[in-house]
Amino acid sequence: MTRRAGMIAIALLLVILGGGFVYLRVLTRRAKLESPEHGEEGARTQLREAALQSNTGALQTITLYFPSDDDGQLQSESRQIAWATSDTDRIRQVMLALIEGSYKGLRRPLPPTTELRAVFLTPDGTAYLDFSSNALAVFAPGIQSETLAIYSIVNSLAANIPSVLRVKILVQGQEVETLNGHADLGEIFVPDLTRNQPASP
């Protein structure tokens, strides 16, 4: 082999190795980007784990507000849960209880498959709830059902966690126009106690 041929061979080898390395890096990055399910699954698992881990606190009676079937108002229901210590974990606990549904046969505010991807609580008291879009796609559309779903969340959170003053709902990390065609999710919602049915004596 001449010296020139050897030089070309090494140059080619290096070029192929270098190109292959860059290509592999790109493929790995693409694989990471193209698996949102994995990311979401991870987020869900984290959420459940956090809620479970925090189930070590003292028992606390919380008040949940579920849509009542006929009068377009929210009816309260009490439940005892092992209350977490941090406010964001408490938000998750209240949300999981709402998604689980009423024990008294009141209407579900959210479909049982609802996934809460993330929760943030800002120092000024705004709770950001980030829902997964696939659960909201099966949400029964309607003016009353959407309005009551929103205030079921807002009133339940505010009733149990004093640091939550208002709620902003996101879907897949983004602000969306409506919940399912009616209720405006561009807004930040503050609790509306007039929507709670007065407690029966």
Place this chain on the structure above:
Amino acid sequence: MTQLIHPLRRHSRVLFILMPILGLALMFWPARTLRSDNFVFYLPDASHVLPLQTIGSASYLPLLQVLNTVGRVQGLTVAKDSLKVWFNDSQIELRQDNKRVRFNKEKINLSEPVRVQSGQFMVPLNFLETVLPRLIHESVVYRLGSRRIFIGDVKPGTFSFRLDQVPNGSRLTLEFSDKIKIRTASSNGKWVLYLGNKPVQPLEQKFNFQDPYLSNIQFDDQDGVPKLILTPTVDGLNFYPKIDDTGKIVTAELLKAQAAVAQQPAPPPPPQAPGAGTPSAVAPAPPETAASAGGLGLPMVVLDAGHGGDDSGARGGNGLLEKDLMAQLVARVRSTLLASGKYRVVLTRVGDVNLTLDQRAATANAARAKVFVTFHAGNLGVHTSRIVVYTLEAPSWPPSAGDAQVSGLFIPWGTVQLSQLRRSQQLARILQKEFTAISGATVSPPATAPLRELRSVNAAAVAVEIGSLAAEVDSTALTNSNFQAGIANAIVRALDEYEGGPS
């Protein structure tokens, strides 16, 4: 070793430049070769969609999928780089990276070499006109460059198109060779005109024209359903497709909403007596036009049938769709209002189209509506024949958001309704009172809701929700003509009473 490293050092600059170039080329290589599209096979009984892949600069189809679509593969032998297939008493043999295909004992040259991708033998589109007709012994109609093929006794329809200017808009005329059925939908600001289920082969691959209202017309059947996708140049145009008696000529007008109001002829003859106490048992025919002017001095009522197109809204247990129920109810309310002779009426949507919430509000504002009523149906509990009237719930955060911002020159689009809230609430109260007169109906007190649709309406605006329309409830009572006519008559009475009557 030193002998080898020495030249490497000398040429390190060249290598330094070459390596990133090659790396970049490799980065973009997969994106180019993996680009895919669809190809439609129209057979007498069905249409099938196969993935079309671009390899290099040519389009390819997976051979075995093609053969299984048009018939049945009787046997195959796969070697390392060749494939032998028995199909319809014939035998074809292909080799990877080879243009030549052996058909029984004949040799046929393809335009591009056969490729193998992910273990699949891919053939260029040219295979469809050279080899396929000999394999299947049936007539094959394939126009080179198109993405559809017609096999056997399939006679594709075709059409010619013309665009004319009309006052305040454009008119699109489509003349078809066969009878067709049309359906419209709207998505992402574009209109989709579905051309029925029969195969269609457009005369031109691309439509060239210049029009102030329409920027693009595109024929698409990539999902096996032939349709035209129309892209308007501006938002807020109304789209009125109509088909003539022969079923072959479609005229579709694109009109500015404001212009549509002024251009409409007098209302059609009333289907029932003005303010009739006895409701008509027959549902009125759906309106042909979006707007009806019954005298320019009369107050304008804009009616909005919720949802439409691919947005069906709520679903009843008996398969009833909210969008259809609302279109039916709105048609009835419109007829009753026109029959009273005291109102002009504009509909936000005509036919099965999905407008955005902003487009609906824009129609009301452009028509200078005095009253805007949007109709919805949803889950209102187990008891059916319930009616709830809603007004906009003023945003409560930030604290200033609920105040009507009318002092400045411009009002933000999302806050327009706030200055009309008092009127809207008055109308809601009157409507609720009139609805209670409907026999068998349960009417809730007027409520507020954070309704996105009402936010930008510059008129007294309410939403009427009827129910219950849900999977677990029997919703047939909502289609009852007495119930619907009761709503229509109650609306006329309420409008007569609202702010001292129509004048």
